[in-house]
Amino acid sequence: MSAAPERAAAPVLELVDVRKSFGPIEILHGIDFALHAGEVHALIGENGAGKSTIMKILGGFLAPSSGAVRLDGKPAPYATGAQAEALGVVVIHQEFNLAPDLTVSENIWLGRELGGIFLDHRAMRAGTQALLDELDSPIRPEARIRDLPVSDRQMVEIAKALARKARVLVMDEPSAVLTHKEVEVLFRQIERLRAQGVALLYTSHRLEEITRLADRVTVLRDGAVVRRAGRGELTEDGMATAMVGRKLEDIYPAKRHHAGAVALEVKSFSVPPLVKDISFSLRRGEVLGISGLVGSGRTELAEGLVGLRPASGEILRHGVPVKVGSVREAAACGMAYLTEDRKEHGLLLDKNLAVNLTLSTLARFGTPFIDAGREEAALTRAISDFDIRAPRRDMKVGNLSGGNQQKLLLAKTMLGDPEVVIIDEPTRGIDVGTKSQIYAFIDALAAEGRSVIVISSDMPEILGLSDRVLVMRHGRIAGELEGERLTENAVVRLVMGTNEQASGSASHV
Amino acid sequence: MSDSTRSDSTRADLARADTARPSLAARLPGLSALGPLLALILLVALGAYLNENFLSAGNVTNVLARSAFIGMIAVGMTFVITSGGLDLSVGSMAAFIAGVMILAMNALLPSMGVGVPLILAGMGIALGAGLLAGLGNGLLVTKARIEPFIVTLGTMGIFRSLVTWLADGGTISLDFGVRQLYRPVYYSGLFGIAWPILVFAVVAIAGQVAMRHTRFGRYCEAIGSNDKVALYSAVNVERIRLMTYVLLGLLVGLATIMYVPRLGSASGSTGMLWELEAIAAVIIGGTALKGGYGRVWGTVIGVLILSLIDNILILADLVSPYLNGTIQGVIIVLAVVLQRSKSSA
Numbered sequence A: 001m002s003a004a005p006e007r008a009a010a011p012v013l014e015l016v017d018v019r020k021s022f023g024p025i026e027i028l029h030g031i032d033f034a035l036h037a038g039e040v041h042a043l044i045g046e047n048g049a050g051k052s053t054i055m056k057i058l059g060g061f062l063a064p065s066s067g068a069v070r071l072d073g074k075p076a077p078y079a080t081g082a083q084a085e086a087l088g089v090v091v092i093h094q095e096f097n098l099a100p101d102l103t104v105s106e107n108i109w110l111g112r113e114l115g116g117i118f119l120d121h122r123a124m125r126a127g128t129q130a131l132l133d134e135l136d137s138p139i140r141p142e143a144r145i146r147d148l149p150v151s152d153r154q155m156v157e158i159a160k161a162l163a164r165k166a167r168v169l170v171m172d173e174p175s176a177v178l179t180h181k182e183v184e185v186l187f188r189q190i191e192r193l194r195a196q197g198v199a200l201l202y203t204s205h206r207l208e209e210i211t212r213l214a215d216r217v218t219v220l221r222d223g224a225v226v227r228r229a230g231r232g233e234l235t236e237d238g239m240a241t242a243m244v245g246r247k248l249e250d251i252y253p254a255k256r257h258h259a260g261a262v263a264l265e266v267k268s269f270s271v272p273p274l275v276k277d278i279s280f281s282l283r284r285g286e287v288l289g290i291s292g293l294v295g296s297g298r299t300e301l302a303e304g305l306v307g308l309r310p311a312s313g314e315i316l317r318h319g320v321p322v323k324v325g326s327v328r329e330a331a332a333c334g335m336a337y338l339t340e341d342r343k344e345h346g347l348l349l350d351k352n353l354a355v356n357l358t359l360s361t362l363a364r365f366g367t368p369f370i371d372a373g374r375e376e377a378a379l380t381r382a383i384s385d386f387d388i389r390a391p392r393r394d395m396k397v398g399n400l401s402g403g404n405q406q407k408l409l410l411a412k413t414m415l416g417d418p419e420v421v422i423i424d425e426p427t428r429g430i431d432v433g434t435k436s437q438i439y440a441f442i443d444a445l446a447a448e449g450r451s452v453i454v455i456s457s458d459m460p461e462i463l464g465l466s467d468r469v470l471v472m473r474h475g476r477i478a479g480e481l482e483g484e485r486l487t488e489n490a491v492v493r494l495v496m497g498t499n500e501q502a503s504g505s506a507s508h509v
Numbered sequence B: 001m002s003d004s005t006r007s008d009s010t011r012a013d014l015a016r017a018d019t020a021r022p023s024l025a026a027r028l029p030g031l032s033a034l035g036p037l038l039a040l041i042l043l044v045a046l047g048a049y050l051n052e053n054f055l056s057a058g059n060v061t062n063v064l065a066r067s068a069f070i071g072m073i074a075v076g077m078t079f080v081i082t083s084g085g086l087d088l089s090v091g092s093m094a095a096f097i098a099g100v101m102i103l104a105m106n107a108l109l110p111s112m113g114v115g116v117p118l119i120l121a122g123m124g125i126a127l128g129a130g131l132l133a134g135l136g137n138g139l140l141v142t143k144a145r146i147e148p149f150i151v152t153l154g155t156m157g158i159f160r161s162l163v164t165w166l167a168d169g170g171t172i173s174l175d176f177g178v179r180q181l182y183r184p185v186y187y188s189g190l191f192g193i194a195w196p197i198l199v200f201a202v203v204a205i206a207g208q209v210a211m212r213h214t215r216f217g218r219y220c221e222a223i224g225s226n227d228k229v230a231l232y233s234a235v236n237v238e239r240i241r242l243m244t245y246v247l248l249g250l251l252v253g254l255a256t257i258m259y260v261p262r263l264g265s266a267s268g269s270t271g272m273l274w275e276l277e278a279i280a281a282v283i284i285g286g287t288a289l290k291g292g293y294g295r296v297w298g299t300v301i302g303v304l305i306l307s308l309i310d311n312i313l314i315l316a317d318l319v320s321p322y323l324n325g326t327i328q329g330v331i332i333v334l335a336v337v338l339q340r341s342k343s344s345a
Ligand SMILES: Nc1ncnc2c1ncn2[C@@H]1O[C@H](COP(=O)(O)OP(=O)(O)OP(=O)(O)O)[C@@H](O)[C@H]1O
Pocket: A022, A027, A045, A046, A047, A048, A049, A050, A051, A052, A053, A054, A094, A389, A390, A391, A395, A399, A400, A401, A402, A403, A404, A429, A431
């Protein structure tokens, strides 16, 4: 099984002693790294370790500061991503590279449109449909990217890459925003490409995916390779330890919540068009998980609760009805929402860390003039509380690694000191070490007597964090699980709607 | 072993970078930010070289006072553009406000008589009209959710035609006696500095401070940068947008107050193309046309550049002043090219 790296044929694409600096700070310190035909090579490492940077260098999107990129043993003859793509080196980026106002089909054919003087729309649409069918995806080729949820956008990104007929396919956390089912589809495609002799590079913070897919693993820490291994040589624990540089204990906190008084009550709450007739309550010191498929209305419910979408129904805080028509009013009632879409809804990518951190609580930083000193102090505290790794504190947030962006977003949400926090996909794109930090953090929030709602597609996360789980299906509550009944099996059944008992309880909720 | 020491030292580097204050070089505006300032200095040097009268107090006052009207409007425009909007109606709005103001003062004259109260009433009416005009634009953009370009293209035509109609195709003139009393607002000043220049300076400084150091400015940049993020961050996006248009309307009113005593009249051609000059000044100054980043001091420099070109062409007699538009156009395009090379670097 374990293909010994030494025995393999000459690499297709290779990095030789590659260094990369942004300004005065060196991010990659002499990386040697090779991709072989017909192999899945996994690159793992903490947030900010330099995975995306390596992938961008491989794909021609960044030039190394020193060292060489070799394609088929010769210096890679491309200087841009487009040239690399023409040579069959295709990258699926961590940040979506789709034109939001164009349709799915237009995006997939962007730069390689079919037809002569006039575009052959029909052929392109048919080609797109075929690709999407291959991916088992219900996305319509005419849909505008702007209107699609993040998981669909990721599927479009994957379809786009598949359409490129790659020799080398580089995938930067493609599964982070996908549902379980979509991940399976993605894996089938990866296995098919591997069988066809494509060289694949894969990264993910879900280590079980690495175990399943990778023929080789390279572990990166702080911009240097710290471990190379073949298939089966590293356990998930071993990977985590190599990545973080220390042994990780159980990443989920012990269940210990002593729920207090009811802090939030939601009665027959509807968010048109999907979410209908939701009722639940939340106690102080409780962590409530909300599970369900993407598209089951979890995010819509959360956005309705904090006034981001028009909604009807009743919200009671400490037994008193409150009106929440906007995020400001929600904040005034002590409620905050952390979005799942940090790039479109969460952070100003062109602005620096401090501006982003204080944006939703700016009124606390001085009137009429903003006190820059207090902002800096808040940033210093956030950087240490949330362990944000930023090479420079005045850098643009868009240049932070994905996981560090997520930590900043968490810091921003918590700056308002909310009593009820709704966190949508708290650890998307976050490494294991940081995950356990974030879990401990959520746990601490509950221990302080705050109420936390965690929306997550990650099953172990939902099970590991929640005192109680609501499962949503088609915009309604399909069931509620607590205590003994809270098992993976039970949740999955409710999510899929294959449980007699569950459908019974769904009808009476 | 070596791996762990390596990573420890990188950690330490990161930590140090975290706590270090940004270096002096990082805090100074970059070369491309200083571009407009350099261009301004070059223009001044060129003007002084071509004509010895260029730096005379008279000429400097003349240039600055003429810049003041566009300048005040451009400062307001900076906020509108920074928050992702646009206002094409300001030139016509100025003409309309001037017309309304003069007609109102003439109408109030019999009851109030020539005196300071009448002038103050006229100023109040101008500011009120500016506020309402800005509010109209702002409400159409925020409540009716119509593109700012379309809204202000429409109101541009409306204001222009209204003032032409009020003037019955001719000119609306302020009563001669009132004009004599009002004249000093344009022609005299404090410590030898003309009033329009002083007012412009105050507006510019207040604008710069508001953009850099207040929530309003921060919110404008946030909205222009990504209005969804602003909305999710508890920013009252609609109200801030509305406020930018109202602020601009008020500043157009203020500019009109300073402008009317200069000629004492308004007509269908008053304030012609001011909107384009104001927008050009904002862009030359380094504010991003797509929003998200505003630089008020840059706008001031942009305004000065535009009026200096005008002035130098007239003084120097090198090329025909009719080519003024060509040169301004070249400068605008150059400014945008420079900005782009900065962002792609
Ligand atoms: N353009 C840039 N300017 C400055 N620093 C940058 C830039 N791009 C990346 N960096 C820094 O380089 C480091 C490595 O980033 P990279 O995105 O490669 O990390 P990553 O391993 O992909 O992390 P994640 O798991 O969070 O996605 C980070 O510290 C990041 O802030």
